[in-house]
Amino acid sequence: MVIIIGAGLSGLLTAYRLHQENIPYTILEARNRIGGRINTVQAEENTAIEMGATWFGSQHQNLINLLKELDIESFEQFTKGKSLYQANSNSPAQPIDIPPQAPSYRICGGSSHLIHTLFNLINHNNVFLNQAVTEISYDKNRFIIKANNVFTADQVVLAIPPKLWVNKIEISPSLPNELISVAKDTHTWMEESIKVGLSYKSPFWVENGLSGTLFSNSGPIVEFYDHCNHERSRYALCGFMNPAYSQLSKSEREKAVLNQIKNVFGEKASEYLEYKECIWSEELFTYDSSESQLIPHQNNGHPIFRISHFDHKLYISSTEAALQFPGYMDGAVQVANSIAKRIIRQLKEDIIT
Structure with missing residues (x-):
């Protein structure tokens, strides 16, 4: 089971790519609607x-x-x-x-036409709204995700802006200090x-x-x-x-x-x-204050976001993490396609081994 945190463009597209490969997934969305910063x-x-x-x-x-x-x-x-x-x-x-x-x-x-088209191509029962994730813990190859409910997963995709997951989600074991530092100083598009x-x-x-x-x-x-x-x-x-x-x-x-x-x-x-x-x-689930003044697109596309964690089981997504055109809709699409490919490849390698 792959849990995707965030039902914006990158989260929904990741789910759609997994759906095409019959890979089980669940989306947890903090808002009472899908779309994120597309509305x-x-x-x-x-x-x-x-x-x-x-x-x-x-x-x-x-x-x-x-x-x-x-x-x-x-x-x-x-x-x-x-x-x-x-x-x-x-x-x-x-x-x-x-x-x-x-x-x-x-x-x-x-723009929401794209969002609703993707939503209608996946299983609606796999999308949970009003689920603001507060904790993610990893132990013995399994994740426990705490929101309004508790979920378990084999892999997790953080499809929300870095500043949100670094400030609002307690992740254990802790992620690398350099990643935490960069995430805190990453500008969130539209914030x-x-x-x-x-x-x-x-x-x-x-x-x-x-x-x-x-x-x-x-x-x-x-x-x-x-x-x-x-x-x-x-x-x-x-x-x-x-x-x-x-x-x-x-x-x-x-x-x-x-x-x-x-x-x-x-x-x-x-x-x-x-x-x-x-x-x-x-917007509580878009904006979070910064310790220092950030310039537009600061740290967007930083290469550190392309590193997976916990034995290639936790991935960082959202448009801010994109290799191409980070901070734009195009970036959200690029990073979703990339993360989905990596997950699919990893699962296939696990089956072979």
């Missing part, structure tokens, strides 16, 4: 808004190949028209032309981010010759993009808010956003259907 929410009129992972590029071949394998379509991020740049709070937003660049892409139906989205009845920005893209030095929104669906039948704007606004209440943030977008896009921007936000620093 597509539904606003009014079934408008999908991404509160987590959203974009990928043509260089992200691990993710692209997985989407092809699962027959999931993607579409190019809308960028037609003038973009807007706001230098400071005292100056109006200026229309600008962004030089041609490599396009970004989004997943049709939302300080605030995602904001607003749905609309019509794409008023397109009607005004705008792409929906906004870059602002003043905030509260620092980046905003057209967030319509691929059929362009549902309309929204979505992007990032300055993390400092996490100190305000939701109503205060919404009011600040409304004031900004009215000044930037005009009065039409105030006719939104619904406001959505996610303060990732308030």
